[in-house]
Amino acid sequence: MTTETHDIAVTVNGKVYKRTVEARLLLSDFVRHDLLLAGTHVGCEHGVCGACTILFDGVAVRSCLMFAAQADGHSLETVEGLAPDPEHLHPLQEAMRDCHGLQCGYCTPGILMTMKAFLEETPSPDEAQVREALSGNLCRCTGYQHIVDAVLLAAERALGSSK
Amino acid sequence: MTTRSFGAPVTRNEDARLLSGRALFVDDVELPGMLYAAFLRSNVAHARINSIDVSEARARDGVVAVYTAEDLGDYWAPGPLLVPPPPIKDVIFNQRTQVPLAKDKVRHVGEPLAVVLAETRYLAEDALSDIALDLEPLPAVVDLEKALADTSACVHDGVRGNLAALVRQSRGNYAVARARADRIISRRLLYDHGASSPIETRGVVATWDDRAARLTVWDTTQAPVFLRNGLAGMLGLSERQVRVIAPFVGGGFGPKIMLFYPEEVVIPWAAMKLNRPVKWIEDRLEHFFATTQERGQTHDAEIALSADGRILGVKDIFLHDTGAYNPYGLTVPINSQCTLLGPYVIPNYDSTFRAIFTNKPIVTPYRGAGRQHGVFVIERLLDIAARELNIDRAEIRRRNLIPPDAFPYDNKIIYQDFAPLSYDSGNYEPILDKALEMIGYHHFLAEEQPRLRAQGRHVGVGVVCYVEGTGIGPYEGAKVQVQNNGKVSIATGIGTQGQGHFTVFAQVAADQLGVSVRDIDIVTGDTDQFYWGAGTFASRGAVVAGNAVNEAAKVVRQKILKLAAEHFECAEEDLEIVDGKVSVVGVPGQSIKLGELAARANPMRGAVKPGTEPGLESTQYFGPSGGATASGVHAMIVEVDPQTFTLEVLKYVVVHDCGTVINPLILAGQIHGGVAQGVGNAFYEQLVFDEEGQLLNASLADYLLPTSLEAPRTEIGHTVTPSPLNPLGVKGAGEAGAIPVGPLFAQAIEDALGLAERKIELNEIPLSPTRLFELASQQQ
Numbered sequence: 001m002t003t004e005t006h007d008i009a010v011t012v013n014g015k016v017y018k019r020t021v022e023a024r025l026l027l028s029d030f031v032r033h034d035l036l037l038a039g040t041h042v043g044c045e046h047g048v049c050g051a052c053t054i055l056f057d058g059v060a061v062r063s064c065l066m067f068a069a070q071a072d073g074h075s076l077e078t079v080e081g082l083a084p085d086p087e088h089l090h091p092l093q094e095a096m097r098d099c100h101g102l103q104c105g106y107c108t109p110g111i112l113m114t115m116k117a118f119l120e121e122t123p124s125p126d127e128a129q130v131r132e133a134l135s136g137n138l139c140r141c142t143g144y145q146h147i148v149d150a151v152l153l154a155a156e157r158a159l160g161s162s163k
Numbered sequence: 164m165t166t167r168s169f170g171a172p173v174t175r176n177e178d179a180r181l182l183s184g185r186a187l188f189v190d191d192v193e194l195p196g197m198l199y200a201a202f203l204r205s206n207v208a209h210a211r212i213n214s215i216d217v218s219e220a221r222a223r224d225g226v227v228a229v230y231t232a233e234d235l236g237d238y239w240a241p242g243p244l245l246v247p248p249p250p251i252k253d254v255i256f257n258q259r260t261q262v263p264l265a266k267d268k269v270r271h272v273g274e275p276l277a278v279v280l281a282e283t284r285y286l287a288e289d290a291l292s293d294i295a296l297d298l299e300p301l302p303a304v305v306d307l308e309k310a311l312a313d314t315s316a317c318v319h320d321g322v323r324g325n326l327a328a329l330v331r332q333s334r335g336n337y338a339v340a341r342a343r344a345d346r347i348i349s350r351r352l353l354y355d356h357g358a359s360s361p362i363e364t365r366g367v368v369a370t371w372d373d374r375a376a377r378l379t380v381w382d383t384t385q386a387p388v389f390l391r392n393g394l395a396g397m398l399g400l401s402e403r404q405v406r407v408i409a410p411f412v413g414g415g416f417g418p419k420i421m422l423f424y425p426e427e428v429v430i431p432w433a434a435m436k437l438n439r440p441v442k443w444i445e446d447r448l449e450h451f452f453a454t455t456q457e458r459g460q461t462h463d464a465e466i467a468l469s470a471d472g473r474i475l476g477v478k479d480i481f482l483h484d485t486g487a488y489n490p491y492g493l494t495v496p497i498n499s500q501c502t503l504l505g506p507y508v509i510p511n512y513d514s515t516f517r518a519i520f521t522n523k524p525i526v527t528p529y530r531g532a533g534r535q536h537g538v539f540v541i542e543r544l545l546d547i548a549a550r551e552l553n554i555d556r557a558e559i560r561r562r563n564l565i566p567p568d569a570f571p572y573d574n575k576i577i578y579q580d581f582a583p584l585s586y587d588s589g590n591y592e593p594i595l596d597k598a599l600e601m602i603g604y605h606h607f608l609a610e611e612q613p614r615l616r617a618q619g620r621h622v623g624v625g626v627v628c629y630v631e632g633t634g635i636g637p638y639e640g641a642k643v644q645v646q647n648n649g650k651v652s653i654a655t656g657i658g659t660q661g662q663g664h665f666t667v668f669a670q671v672a673a674d675q676l677g678v679s680v681r682d683i684d685i686v687t688g689d690t691d692q693f694y695w696g697a698g699t700f701a702s703r704g705a706v707v708a709g710n711a712v713n714e715a716a717k718v719v720r721q722k723i724l725k726l727a728a729e730h731f732e733c734a735e736e737d738l739e740i741v742d743g744k745v746s747v748v749g750v751p752g753q754s755i756k757l758g759e760l761a762a763r764a765n766p767m768r769g770a771v772k773p774g775t776e777p778g779l780e781s782t783q784y785f786g787p788s789g790g791a792t793a794s795g796v797h798a799m800i801v802e803v804d805p806q807t808f809t810l811e812v813l814k815y816v817v818v819h820d821c822g823t824v825i826n827p828l829i830l831a832g833q834i835h836g837g838v839a840q841g842v843g844n845a846f847y848e849q850l851v852f853d854e855e856g857q858l859l860n861a862s863l864a865d866y867l868l869p870t871s872l873e874a875p876r877t878e879i880g881h882t883v884t885p886s887p888l889n890p891l892g893v894k895g896a897g898e899a900g901a902i903p904v905g906p907l908f909a910q911a912i913e914d915a916l917g918l919a920e921r922k923i924e925l926n927e928i929p930l931s932p933t934r935l936f937e938l939a940s941q942q943q
Contacts (some may be wrong), residue, residue: 002592043362044447046863048863075247082183102182104412106361135870140836141841143877144839
């Protein structure tokens with residue numbers, strides 16, 4: 001039985017958390033069950049489905065493929081950190097709602113985080129680029145079409161408002 | 164409120180919670196003192212259990228308990244038969260249902276043998292390796308035809324030939340039809356369906372409150388009410404002592420309607436026995452074995468036609484893989500048998516199936532629920548007939564469509580809901596016309612395809628028809644209540660897995676009650692909030708529960724008008740309910756808020772008239788006399804790379820008739836998602852078992868779900884033929900997207916590669932680049 005532990009300090013959505021964790025604790029389990037930020041979901045625990053995607057120093061990563069200890073000293077962003085306040089949604093979240101880009105909503109947090117990072121790199125994507133960027137996140141409900149529409153709409157709105 | 168909510172593309176009430184990570188899923192339930200369960204599962208498909216020694220696991224630090232079948236004592240029992248065989252003459256049905264923990268024998272890889280309860284999930288999984296298991300392997304029953312032989316091993320002792328069921332249904336006289344046919348076409352057709360693979364796997368959390376003497380269970384189920392009833396019975400509790408909550412559920416698609424899964428039996432029992440909350444969350448590997456799936460059927464089918472392409476009759480004999488147990492009865496193969504008839508006039512039909520026990524995971528309905536298999540058979544036969552009779556593929560379908568004046572149309576066989584298979588309403592030809600127009604069928608064949616072929620491109624078109632039996636009974640209910648704050652609360656017993664219930668039910672009630680969709684709060688899947696119901700399956704939520712909501716809202720509307728008429732001392736006809744207020748028409752300032760009326764309807768002091776019911780509330784139930792039959796046509800233009808045999812879908816069209824549409828945005832989502840699952844089934848997903856019953860591709864890296872690169876953009880067209888069987892006129896739409904994709908792919912790919920000219924037929928699903936290469940390369 002593994003008993004090796006690490007003292008870690010992780011910034012999540014701007015807040016610093018200090019914890020002692022087992023070396024083998026997955027980052028996804030740490031975020032969900034230690035920090036109680038359960039908006040990040042777990043779908044496969046082998047890095048394929050993308051449901052557990054979070055931003056790690058701004059880069060979209062699968063939290064089920066990392067250990068919590070690896071996050072020591074790093075800054076994470078989860079779905080709970082997207083909206084500016086409880087009354088408003090992030091523009092990407094708004095576009096997802098407007099386009100019916102979610103059904104059961106289980107894969108949605110991972111998709112939001114993946115697409116947030118994507119749109120920051122590619123603010124004016126075409127459909128093929130969105131589909132390519134989305135292809136690492138599995139969704140079983142939507143057939144992806146409305147998600148693609150939502151990402152394109154969010155990009156369009158962001159460009160429109162920045163003009 | 165001047166605009167109607169019903170029929171509008173209203174965005175969803177539930178989305179803000181889901182989008183911001185605030186929705187509760189089962190694994191989000193955290194309780195103090197919780198224990199975590201891990202199951203020891205068989206790693207072989209068929210074996211006798213010589214011994215299970217759990218003593219070392221019990222001794223591990225952090226392990227609280229380890230249980231085997233023996234420890235369950237009298238609680239150990241095979242699960243219930245969920246769906247008894249329909250009343251069909253001379254049915255043979257051998258009931259063998261799953262058990263909570265295997266005793267004596269294991270019958271499929273993944274069958275649970277023992278459960279560890281520990282302080283963390285990591286520790287529980289560690290302790291699994293401490294269990295000493297002595298299994299004596301037996302020959303595995305895997306192949307359907309071999310399973311039937313007298314010499315085959317038996318999955319269940321005493322069930323010779325592994326025959327789970329034998330069912331024959333017929334109408335007319337196929338032999339006579341055959342004798343006068345101009346053309347007989349016989350083929351063997353293979354259709355395999357896969358794992359539903361919701362992104363949320365299954366899970367159960369149970370907690371026993373000793374002081375309140377109540378058990379609360381959070382479960383990823385599509386059927387919370389029946390889970391509550393069953394658990395109460397098994398645990399010796401009153402139903403009032405058990406609360407089952409199906410919170411937000413991350414995709415269902417059928418397998419989550421199945422009960423009782425072993426874990427659903429064991430976890431609540433352990434929580435009571437240990438008097439601590441217990442959580443079990445299935446991992447993805449477990450999901451491939453421990454959650455039910457669909458699989459293959461082998462059809463030997465024959466169609467008899469006249470020279471002008473009219474179907475005179477169909478004969479079909481098929482084998483159905485039911486897996487190691489058959490708790491769901493005959494639903495899947497009966498759906499195959501019935502849905503084969505499709506939208507066509509088939510005056511003579513003779514269909515026999517054998518359901519076969521195999522040493523593989525249990526088969527229960529997965530989106531389409533066997534309908535795919537039947538649709539594949541008739542659509543392929545029609546494709547071959549069109550070719551042999553030199554009739555256009557769309558035209559041969561048109562000639563056989565049930566005419567609009569023939570409804571209700573009695574197919575004269577029995578459906579999965581035990582009722583005669585009768586189509587309530589339909590108008591099929593306009594659907595076909597619209598689909599042909601949207602895909603540009605005739606233009607493509609006459610001009611585009613020759614032009615592209617001249618460029619060396621392999622592009623083909625497909626068009627297929629189908630019906631979908633939806634909205635079956637028995638019933639659902641709803642409680643509609645106006646609250647003192649003026650908002651409306653609606654509770655119903657069904658669970659929700661993404662169908663938009665929080666919005667479509669609100670749309671149904673909003674128009675009746677003159678309130679905004681946003682002011683209606685829906686509760687689903689909590690047995691403490693609504694006691695009765697069957698569940699979310701068979702594309703029935705919007706039809707059955709939706710109509711219950713409508714009925715209850717109508718009664719509440721009458722209560723509102725009656726009370727307001729008394730208040731204003733006017734006639735009910737002089738009142739209107741708009742914007743959350745009841746107003747006297749034409750008298751400005753004469754209005755009262757719904758919340759105020761609700762408070763008046765529940766006075767704290769004083770007297771009421773005899774017979775007065777408190778509140779503005781009603782509970783109503785709706786049970787249709789039969790299922791509502793939706794229908795549609797899918798059409799596709801596809802390009803095949805002749806080197807790699809990968810596909811590119813250039814255009815995909817669905818024209819669909821599901822009666823009156825409540826919310827076109829949500830309906831489109833259902834169809835898009837169904838098509839994507841159909842595409843996975845047609846060309847990417849296959850559960851590959853070896854001869855020993857081992858699943859060789861039990862990971863999402865090897866079992867290929869369609870991504871955003873494989874799922875095509877889908878154009879949707881609607882026609883509307885309301886159902887006469889419910890006041891809203893709605894039909895279900897949950898499975899329509901998924902049902903006909905297999906035969907569409909087979910037909911369009913054959914066309915693209917010009918396989919017909921080489922006498923090569925694609926008579927199996929799933930295909931894949933590899934399989935297509937093999938089939939297309941064969942020499943005829």
